[in-house]
Amino acid sequence: MAHAPAEHAYDPKDPHGFHAHDHDHGHVIVSWQTLLAVLVALLILTALTIFQAQFEIHADKTWGWDIPGWVNIVLAMVIATIKGSLVVLFFMQLWYDKGVNTVLFLFTIFAVWLFLMFTMIDLSGRSTIVQWRGGEVVAGGSGVGIKREGFGGSALHVTVRENYIAEQGYTQEEFDKKLAEKHASHTRKPHGNSKDHSRVPTGLTPGLFSTGPWAELAEDEHTGKGKSDH
Template sequence: MSDTQHQAEAPAFNPMDPHGTNYADDHHGHVIVGWKTQLTILVILLILTALTVNVAQAEAIIMAELNIVIPHWVNIIGAMLIATVKATLVCMFFMQLKYDKPLNSIVFGFCLFCVFLFLFFATLDLTHRDTIRPERAQYLIAGGTGVGLDQTIQDNTLSAGIGPRPSINNQAITEFRFEQALTNKYHGDAEAMWTYYYSHQDHPHRHEKDTENYFHALGFDHHEEPSSEELSRPKHGTTPGLFDDRAPSHDTHHAADDDHAADDHPDDHEAGPAADTNAETEDHTAGDDS
C-alpha cells in the first residue's frame, strides 16, 4: 500500500522518562490508509456484489432453461464464499485490521471461532434429529415425556419437536389463515381471491392450494405455456388476434378427430383441438364464459 502514511515515529529512549510517561507526541506509528486504497476496495466490493447477484440469477436461469437441477449447496457455498471474501476485505482495509495491532485481530478471530462452534454444534445432528439409530436404541431411556422414545407420542403437547402444533381443527396457521381469508374477506368467493392473488404476482405460477385451477380458468397461465407447432394450448381473454395462430390449417394432424367438431363450429377454432386434449377444455370454456 504505497499511499498509506505513517505518522512520526517515537523518539529515542529517554533515561529521564523511561516509561514515556511524559511523552506528549501522541499517535506515533498510526497508519493513515490512502484514499486510493480504500476506493479500490470499494470498487472490488461492488464488483463482488454484482457477481454474487449474477451467480444466483445464472443458476435460476440454468435451472429454468436447461432443466439442470443444481444442488442447493452449490448456491449456498458460492454465495457464502463471496460474502466471506467481502467481509475479509471490509475487516482488513475499512476496519484497518491489516494495519492494526495484532491483538484486535486475535480477539475478533477468537470470536469468529466461537461463531463456528455455535453453528457446528447446532447443526451437527440436524439430518437425523428425529431418528434413532438401531445400534444406539438400547442406550436410550424414556425422557420427560413419560413414554419410550421408540413409541409414538400420543399427546402432542408433550412433544419436544419444533414445528406448528395442531391448533384450530388440527390446522397449521397457514391453512387456517387461508380459510379465514376465504370466509371473512372474500365471503367464500374463491374466484375473487385467486384473481387478487394472481394479478399481484409479477410472474404468476399456479398455487398448490388452487385446487380448482383458477390459475387456468382466469387466464393467468398464457405466459407460462405458449402454443407451439406441436402442441396447441388454449389462450384466454379478449386480446385481439390472440387466437390467430390457432387457424384450422395448423391443426391438420388432428384432422381425423376434429373434422366433425370443426364442421359444426367453423368460427370457433378452439372447439376442435380442445375437445381431444385434456381437462383444460372445461377451464377454457369457463374462462370464456366469465
C-alpha cells in the same frame, strides 16, 4: 521516530521518557487509493453474487438446468466471506492493526463456529443416536398448537387461508385463480425437486415431517421398519 532534541522530548506525563520513542505506533493512515480499491472490489463482488443467483434461475427457466442447491449456497457464502474479509482487513484496519485485535476477532469467529457446529450436530444427529426419543417430539412449526380465537387445530397458513376465503366470500375456484396469479408473479418458482433441494433431511425427527409436502418423504425415509417398533 528519530531522537528529538532534549527540550522537545520532555513530557510532563512521562517525565522519565519511558514512552518517548513509541509515540507513533498504532495510527495508520490508509491511503484513499486502497480504500477506493476495496470499495470497487466489494461492489464487483456484490454484482457477482447477484449474477450467480440470477443465473441459476435463468438457467433453470431457459435451458432447464437443474443446478444443485448447494452450488448456490456455497458460492454465495464464499463471496460473502471474501467481502467480509475485505471489510475487516482494510476498512476495519486489522491488516495494519495491533495483533491483539485480530486475536479477539478470530476468537469470536471460532466461538460462532462452535455455536453453529454444535447446533448442527444436534439437529443432524437426532433420532439417529437416541432413536427411542425420536417419537416423543411432536410435529412442530406449523402453528397447529396456537392458542388464539379462531386458530388451532390445523396449520396456521390453512387457518389463515380459510378465514380469508370466508371473509372475502370467494369460491374455491376464485381463490385458486388468485393464488395462481400471486405465484405467477414470483421471480422464483419453487424449485422442481424442492423436497431435497437444500438438503436431504436424513436423520431428522420422524414426527416433524408427517404432514404437508413432507408427508411423502417422511414415509420414504422415516417410517421404515425398525424406527417405530421400539
